Structures are given as C-alpha cells and as structure tokens.
Amino acid sequence: MLAIAGTLPSEGFPIISGNITIDDDHLRIGNERVSINRGTAALMAAAIKTAETLGQPLPCGYLVGDIGRGKGSLNLYKYLTKQLPQSDFQTLTFHYLQPMIDWHEYLQQAINEMKERPTLIADAGFMYAAKMSGKASLYDLFTPDIGELAFLADEKAPHPFYTRGFILHDENRVPDLISRAYTHNNAAAFLLVKGRQDYLANREGVLETVDNPTEEALEAIGGTGDTLTGLVSALIDSGMAIKEAAVVAMKTNRLAGHYAKPTPATQVAEIIRHIPKALLEVLEKGG
Amino acid sequence: MSLFSFFKRKQEQGAPGNNGNADRGIMVFENTSEVIQAENVLKKEGWKIRVMGPPPEIQSGCDLIIEFPLIEELNIFRTLEKEGIPPLEMVPVTSPLLQPVDLFHIKDFGEHIMVRAANMKLTVEKTTGNIVNVSGGGCPDVPYLAYEMVGQTLTNAPSPREIGHTLCGYALQLAFEEVQRQCSP
Numbered sequence: 001m002l003a004i005a006g007t008l009p010s011e012g013f014p015i016i017s018g019n020i021t022i023d024d025d026h027l028r029i030g031n032e033r034v035s036i037n038r039g040t041a042a043l044m045a046a047a048i049k050t051a052e053t054l055g056q057p058l059p060c061g062y063l064v065g066d067i068g069r070g071k072g073s074l075n076l077y078k079y080l081t082k083q084l085p086q087s088d089f090q091t092l093t094f095h096y097l098q099p100m101i102d103w104h105e106y107l108q109q110a111i112n113e114m115k116e117r118p119t120l121i122a123d124a125g126f127m128y129a130a131k132m133s134g135k136a137s138l139y140d141l142f143t144p145d146i147g148e149l150a151f152l153a154d155e156k157a158p159h160p161f162y163t164r165g166f167i168l169h170d171e172n173r174v175p176d177l178i179s180r181a182y183t184h185n186n187a188a189a190f191l192l193v194k195g196r197q198d199y200l201a202n203r204e205g206v207l208e209t210v211d212n213p214t215e216e217a218l219e220a221i222g223g224t225g226d227t228l229t230g231l232v233s234a235l236i237d238s239g240m241a242i243k244e245a246a247v248v249a250m251k252t253n254r255l256a257g258h259y260a261k262p263t264p265a266t267q268v269a270e271i272i273r274h275i276p277k278a279l280l281e282v283l284e285k286g287g
Numbered sequence: 288m289s290l291f292s293f294f295k296r297k298q299e300q301g302a303p304g305n306n307g308n309a310d311r312g313i314m315v316f317e318n319t320s321e322v323i324q325a326e327n328v329l330k331k332e333g334w335k336i337r338v339m340g341p342p343p344e345i346q347s348g349c350d351l352i353i354e355f356p357l358i359e360e361l362n363i364f365r366t367l368e369k370e371g372i373p374p375l376e377m378v379p380v381t382s383p384l385l386q387p388v389d390l391f392h393i394k395d396f397g398e399h400i401m402v403r404a405a406n407m408k409l410t411v412e413k414t415t416g417n418i419v420n421v422s423g424g425g426c427p428d429v430p431y432l433a434y435e436m437v438g439q440t441l442t443n444a445p446s447p448r449e450i451g452h453t454l455c456g457y458a459l460q461l462a463f464e465e466v467q468r469q470c471s472p
Contacts, residue, residue, distance in 0.1 A: 009431035039430030068428025068452030070359065096427050098453070099358055101310045124425030132309040147406035147423055158309045158357060160406035160425075161454040162385040168405075169390070219394065220401045220410040222422035222433050264399035264410045265419035 002059040002237035003087070004047060004230075005080060006040025006095030006124075007072055013065025015072075015079050020061045022048050025269045029061050035269075040095045042223035042268050043123070046230030047093075049275040050252075056238045060089070066098065073098035073125075081106045085113035091237040092118045093229065094126035099159075104129040108138060119236055122188065123229045131186050132158050139188035141242055143229045146174065146195045153177040155184035174199055175206050190242050192232060194225045198250040200243065207243060210250040213258040221257075223268030228253040231275065244287060251282045309381050312357035314367075314374040315341065315348035321372045322351045328370050329355070334363065344383040348375050358426060361460070362452040388458065391465045400469055404461040409436075411466050416441040426453035441467055 013032075020029045027034045027041050027048075036045035040063065047059045062080060066072030077100060084092075084107070092111070104126075111117065122130050123143045130136050131152055144152055147168075151160035154167045167177070174193060178201045181187040193199040196219065197211040218224050231252055235245035253271075255278035260271045316322045322338060329336050334355060341352045353374075355363055360377050367373050379385055392403040399419060401410040407429070410420040417440055421433035428451050436444045447460040 007427040007430075009427070009434050038433050041430075066427035067431040068359075068426055068456060069362065070356070070427070070452075073427060096425060096430065098427055099310055099425075101307055105307075124429075125427060126425075128425050129310070133307075134309070145406070145423060147403065148425070151406065156382045156385060158379045158381055158385075159454045161387055161458050162379055162382070163388060163405060164385065165388070165390050168388065217396065220396065220399065220408065220420050220422060222408075222420050222437075224422070264396045264401065265412065267420075 001057050001089050002047060002051070002091040002093065002233055003062065003089040004040065004044050004059055004093045004095065004233065005062040005076060005097065006043065007066040007076070007097060008034055008041060008063055009039065009067055010065040011067050011069070013063070013072070015062070015064045015076055017062045017083070018060065019058050020044055020048060021058065029063060036272060037267050037269050038223045039226060042272065043093070043095055043226040043230040045272045046227035046275055047234040049272060050231050050234035050279060051238070053276045053279050054234070054238050056234065059234065059237070068098070070098035070100070074100065074103065077103035077107060081110040084110040088115060089118050091121065091233060093121040093123070093233040095226070095229070096124045097126045097129070099125050099129035099132055101129060101133045104133045104135070108135065119242070121229065121233050121236070123225070128159060136186050136188055141190045141192060141232065142188040143192045143194065143225065143232065145225050146193065149174065149177050149181065149191070149193050152186045153180040155186060178206065190246065192228070192246045192250070194228055198254070200246040200250070208247050210247065210254065213254055215254070215257050215262050217262040217264045217266065218257045220264035221262060221266055221268055221271070224253065224257060224271065227256070227268060227272060227275070248282055248287045252279045255281060310357055311354050311380040312360060313342070313345065313378050313380055313383060314353045314355055315345055315376040316372070316374055318349050319351055322349065322353060324370070324372050325353055325367055325374070328366065328372070329353070329363065332366060334359070342383055345376070354380060358453050360454055361448070361457045365448070388461065391462070393469065400466065402462045402466040402469065404465065405458040407455060407458040407462050409459060409462040409466050411441060411470060413470065416470060418444055421459065424455035424459065426455035428452045428456045429459070432456060432459055441470060
C-alpha cells in the first residue's frame with residue numbers, strides 16, 4: 001500500500017491519518033473534507049484517481065495543518081517516527097513538510113525499523129530536507145522541477161533560495177544539472193524532472209524524455225508537479241518498475257493537462273478530473 | 288570498519304549536510320546589545336536559537352552572532368523588524384557567503400505574465416493585475432500563500448513578506464516585487 005505524508009494550509013488542522021477518498025473537488029479523510037486545489041491534497045487526489053483507475057487499494061494519508069511555522073510538520077515527524085516501524089507500506093511518499101534535518105534523521109531510523117524497506121519518494125520540502133542532510137541517495141525517486149533541480153545541482157545551497165546564479169543560468173541544460181546533482185550525491189536513485197520537457201534520469205544519465213503533448217500554460221499552474229508525483233507514486237505502488245511508472249506518469253500528466261484545455265489561470269483540480277481518461281489512454285498505447 | 292572505509296563513507300555522503308547544521312542560518316547584528324535583545328525576543332517566541340561567535344567568513348557586525356532555523360528566515364526577520372532590531376545579515380551556516388537569488392525568469396503568455404524567482408512562480412493577468420496562480424516551492428507556507436493570494440489583485444493581495452514564514456515565502460516575495468515592477472505603467 002502507498003502512504004503519503006504532507007501538510008495542509010490550515011494552522012489548527014490536527015494530525016489525521018487513514019484511507020482517503022475523493023468527493024467532488026475535495027478529499028475525504030476521516031471526518032475532514034479538504035480542497036484538492038494545491039499542495040499535498042492535489043498529490044493525494046492524483047494518487048487516488050490513479051489507484052481507482054488501476055483497481056488498486058486507495059492510498060493512506062498522514063496529514064497535518066501547517067502554514068509555514070513548522071509546528072504542524074514537527075508534530076507529524078514525531079507521529080510518523082512512532083507509527084512507521086509498525087507499518088507495512090510498500091511505498092512512502094513525503095511531500096510538503098518543513099525541512100528539519102534532525103527529524104529527517106529520526107524518520108530514516110524509523111523507516112529502517114520497518115520489516116521491509118519501502119520504495120521512498122520525496123518531493124517539495126521533504127526533498128529539500130533529504131538533500132540538506134546529505135542523505136539524498138537513500139531515496140528511490142525525487143521529483144524536482146527545474147528550479148529545484150538547480151538546487152540539487154548546487155552542492156553549496158541549503159535551500160533553492162540560495163542557489164548560485166551560475167547554476168541557475170544553466171537551467172536550459174537539464175542533463176548537465178542532473179549530472180552535477182549526481183556528482184555531488186545530491187540526487188535519489190532516479191530523478192523525474194518536471195518541465196517544458198520532462199526527464200527521467202539516473203546516475204548513468206538521462207533515460208527518457210517526454211515532451212508531448214506540449215501545453216505552455218501548465219508551467220504556470222500550481223499543483224501540476226504535485227499531480228505528477230501522485231501519479232508516479234500510485235503507479236510504482238501498483239507494482240510497476242520505477243522507470244516504466246515514471247514514463248507512464250509523465251505522459252499521463254501531460255495528457256490530462258492537455259484535456260483540461262489549460263490557460264495560465266486554470267486550477268489544478270480541473271486537470272485532476274482528466275487523469276483517469278488520460279491514464280487509460282496512455283496504458284492502452286502501451287505506456 | 289576500517290579507517291579507509293570510514294572516510295569513503297564520509298565522502299559518499301551528499302553535500303551540504305555532512306554536518307548536521309545545514310538547516311541553520313546565522314544572523315549578524317550591529318552591536319552586542321542588539322544580539323541580547325534579539326535573543327530575548329526570539330527565545331520568548333519559542334524559536335530554537337543560540338548565541339555564538341562568528342565564523343571567519345563574516346566580516347561585518349559585532350563579536351556575537353545568533354544561529355537560527357534557516358527555513359524560517361522570513362518569519363524571524365519580520366519579528367525582529369517589528370521590534371526595531373533587524374539583523375544586518377542573515378546567511379546559511381554552511382556557506383555564509385551565499386546570497387539570495389537575484390535572477391528572475393519571466394515568461395509572457397500574452398494575456399498573462401509569469402515571474403519565477405528560484406523555486407517560486409507567480410502568474411498574473413496583465414490587464415486586471417489579478418493573481419491567477421502560484422506554483423513551485425516546497426515549504427508548507429506555499430499552499431497557504433497560494434490560498435491567500437490567488438484571486439486577489441496585485442494591489443489588494445497580502446504580500447508574502449507579511450504573511451509568509453519561510454525561504455520559499457521569501458522567494459515568492461521577490462517574484463511578487465518583480466511582477467509588480469513588470470506590470471507597472
């Protein structure tokens with residue numbers, strides 16, 4: 001089973017965990033109803049749509065409210081370090097959590113106590129924590145966008161805000177940035193880079209690229225990276241190899257975006273609605 | 288474990304977190320009195336900080352600095368500014384010479400314009416100044432900032448400097464200022 005851990009933009013929201021379902025444009029988890037328009041909720045919604053389409057068990061969610069003060073994230077780190085050793089998830093995806101190096105370490109210790117090590121996927125703040133702590137290579141997959149890839153490639157930057165200019169200037173040379181991230185051991189086993197062209201890479205170099213269909217407006221829409229991470233997480237959890245899952249996810253995310261007829265003002269919930277149709281089409285064509 | 292394999296393991300770890308303080312920053316102040324005031328304010332607010340001597344790279348300020356959680360730079364700066372004791376500098380512990388991003392990527396979609404600063408993107412409808420999307424970023428205040436800003440105009444929207452808390456919020460502030468500059472007559 002897939003578990004997804006992250007935060008919601010609401011300060012007082014308590015830790016909730018359990019199976020998640022979708023109700024219109026909202027997630028339902030326990031007695032709570034959450035808008036799927038951005039962040040971890042968008043990731044979860046994409047993962048649910050994917051699991052439903054594949055006939056797989058729905059993912060489990062670990063959510064807490066945090067508006068950037070870090071208290072919610074800290075509580076969730078503590079909760080997960082207690083819960084994970086007793087769990088048997090095959091895939092774990094970590095998302096919008098305040099980067100905290102010491103708690104990243106404790107969480108790794110908790111994961112080590114699990115009976116079988118799950119496939120580990122990190123995006124957003126938790127990916128920053130993994131890189132900052134020098135433990136990126138413990139992960140199976142990172143899903144950065146171009147700006148975050150530049151951060152992974154800059155061995156000195158503790159956060160994307162401090163990425164050095166000469167590296168940011170290289171953003172049109174994604175393969176070079178990927179190579180630099182691996183040279184300094186700041187990348188997971190696989191990197192799925194989201195952008196005008198999507199890239200799947202490992203330490204050997206670029207394995208696959210997907211650039212069709214192209215919808216320029218998608219770059220502006222908040223949450224399109226989150227949906228890609230949700231898609232690939234659910235596909236990996238269904239038993240697909242990471243390489244195959246990443247290619248299917250890249251194609252599906254772009255196709256769902258295309259079906260939404262996006263403008264820069266489109267909201268991501270509109271794209272999530274098209275994931276089942278897009279996924280079936282990609283799978284019918286052989287991935 | 289042999290000495291050789293120990294060093295090999297150390298070398299194989301990624302950067303910059305070979306030490307455990309890559310998520311910490313340093314604040315530099317004009318004088319020791321400000322350091323003491325800032326320490327009192329921040330400790331009272333519950334932040335995990337400590338006062339120490341400056342690293343050799345820091346050539347400004349007094350003989351004491353405050354170490355703080357780097358991610359929360361924006362929130363901490365706002366708190367100290369409100370108290371009238373803004374620091375002279377806020378820099379990462381691991382690389383005190385690093386500077387915030389100053390490179391903007393601008394994309395013109397015709398009716399909309401998007402500005403990206405580091406990992407944060409802000410998109411605005413040109414004719415109305417309506418903020419239509421906020422994307423990128425990984426700190427938990429990003430979805431919160433998006434919730435508060437999308438649907439507002441550039442003049443009415445709360446600025447990330449006012450309601451953000453993290454370095455992602457800081458990057459969004461830079462994008463916000465740049466898009467205001469781009470959209471001004």
